[in-house]
Amino acid sequence: MSTDLAKTPIDTWHRNAGARMVPFAGYEMPIFYTSIVAEHRSCRTNAALFDVSHMGRLRFDGEGSEEMLDFLLTRRVSGMPLGSVRYGMMCNESGGVLDDVLVSYLETPSQQRYHLLVVNASNRQKIRSWIEKHLPKFPKVTFSDRTEITAMIAVQGPLAIDVCKQLFRFDPSRLKYYTAAITDQFSKPVVVSRTGYTGEDGFELICRAEDAPRIWENVMLAGRDNGFVAAGLGSRDTLRLEAGMPLYGHELDEQIDPLSAGLGFACNLKDREFLGSDAIRQRANQPSGMTRVGLLPEGKRPAREGYPVLNLQGDSIGRVTSGSLSPTLNVPIAMAYVRSDEAETDKLQIDVRGKLVSAAIVDLPFYRRSKN
16 A cells, blocks of 8 residues: 655645645645744734645535435535535534534536535545445435545635735625635636635635646735735644634544534534434533633643643643644633533643643633624
């Protein structure tokens, strides 16, 4: 079996730009170009481009697509307006999260309608197998993996909308948050969705793999005088942490249910059944005892994943799932799972390499962008 890592369609550009490349979810990906902090701050103040082509893109065509996705996802898909995007999860029968996803309902210029599922890169093969396992129940659905023939680019930041106006056939600022449309950029077809994973406004673009380098360069050129930068996975992680967004493998996994993760808004339980719905209902009535919280540790030392969380009496009550120094707030921030009965207190403690550090429980997100 080959151990070669895959490359995104924009790989050559990254290398020419001096990116530090690292293995991630089977791909070679840029972790940063200049520094994580500089790229993070550019996204918060101007805009940044992220190559997220490693994310899985799965397409559903044909009669029964809505019913199949309603069966698989925690979020209701039937009745989605054309052009809408919804965040949801795919769970196993026990209510554990297999992945968190975005589902879009789109129409091509030839008026062909389909659903597109964007899944985490590390879970793509697992989710493909899960879908294929249930596909025989929906014989009229055509399922296809579009990941390798497409690319995905995120343009995020306060200047992203205004700069991108000049790049597409229609004005993408007309898109509301969590909506999408198919258009073109200089005759290259592109799905434009007003979504992101940074806490900033902006777009995610899906295009043909062969068109990706040109589209990436067009966006970089358009933003050159507005402080646009290329950004890697390092700043994408610190940005999403500030925004309080869960990351699969940290705040989500097959042992964590959506309610414990604080994602009940993405579980439409009323008047519908889906895989894992019975278990999630049961947990709603009998909580698992763990809750995701935000923590502000004192001092300057960040609390890293896996560090124990203790109450003020010194009892172990949970663990840190993500932690870093916040480039925007210039203080350590962390997310953790703690016992639900301790989540209403003001302060806890974190064992930071043998030293107990006081940490305040705070509401998520840590950072919220100002809205015009």
